[in-house]
Amino acid sequence: MSASHVQISKLLSKALRHQPDVLGISLDEQGWTDIDILLQKLREKGIDIEELLLREVVAENDKQRFRISDDGSKIRASQGHTIPVSLEYEAVTPPEDLYHGTVARFLDAIRETGIQRMKRHHVHLSKDEETAVKVGQRRGQAVILRVRAGEMHRAGYVFFRSENGVWLTDHVPSQYIEFS
Ligand code: HQG
Numbered sequence: 105m106s107a108s109h110v111q112i113s114k115l116l117s118k119a120l121r122h123q124p125d126v127l128g129i130s131l132d133e134q135g136w137t138d139i140d141i142l143l144q145k146l147r148e149k150g151i152d153i154e155e156l157l158l159r160e161v162v163a164e165n166d167k168q169r170f171r172i173s174d175d176g177s178k179i180r181a182s183q184g185h186t187i188p189v190s191l192e193y194e195a196v197t198p199p200e201d202l203y204h205g206t207v208a209r210f211l212d213a214i215r216e217t218g219i220q221r222m223k224r225h226h227v228h229l230s231k232d233e234e235t236a237v238k239v240g241q242r243r244g245q246a247v248i249l250r251v252r253a254g255e256m257h258r259a260g261y262v263f264f265r266s267e268n269g270v271w272l273t274d275h276v277p278s279q280y281i282e283f284s
Contacts, residue, residue, distance in 0.1 A: 199231055203229060
């Protein structure tokens with residue numbers, strides 16, 4: 105992603121996941137907002153983005169964070185929200201192992217209470233360690249936790265996979281985590 109793409113992506117993440125108010129837009133129950141209105145509100149804030157550029161940012165986004173509706177009129181974030189939206193993902197069977205990237209200073213708390221979703225709707229997990237390293241590195245030296253997702257699923261825990269391939273679940277109790 106180019107520098108301007110990153111800036112637009114950050115702005116979209118903020119508005120579509122956390123604070124639609126900053127742009128004066130509203131999201132429907134499934135998290136969608138109208139693209140024409142979004143671009144208009146951005147223009148009112150002095151940010152002039154051509155529709156084509158917006159579509160390019162969505163298509164080329166490094167983590168495919170956003171999705172445009174099939175009819176092309178609406179946009180939403182695929183995961184990561186802190187505001188209440190219902191993304192309506194279907195429950196799916198996870199792979200045997202999933203990974204969570206974090207940092208050492210959270211480990212005592214995670215040992216105690218498991219991996220919590222904190223401000224987001226779900227705990228975020230990935231199917232490969234490499235992605236978990238990147239997630240952990242946002243906060244310092246990454247520590248990778250292996251989650252026995254298959255075992256959790258067989259015990260009745262529910263998993264979802266977002267459109268951009270992030271694995272989601274409500275809570276990972278400590279006994280399903282490999283801290284090695
Ligand atoms: C930690 C980014 C103390 C948890 C990434 C994490 C991801 C605990 C932090 C997505 C805890 C929450 C999500 C407990 C968990 N006690 N700390 N019991 N349980 N934590 O940002 O997974 O670039 O809400 O380890 O790539 O870091 O935004 O979650 O460090 O996919 O698209 O509390 O955000 O994607 O932090 O990241 P977050 P996350 P985007």
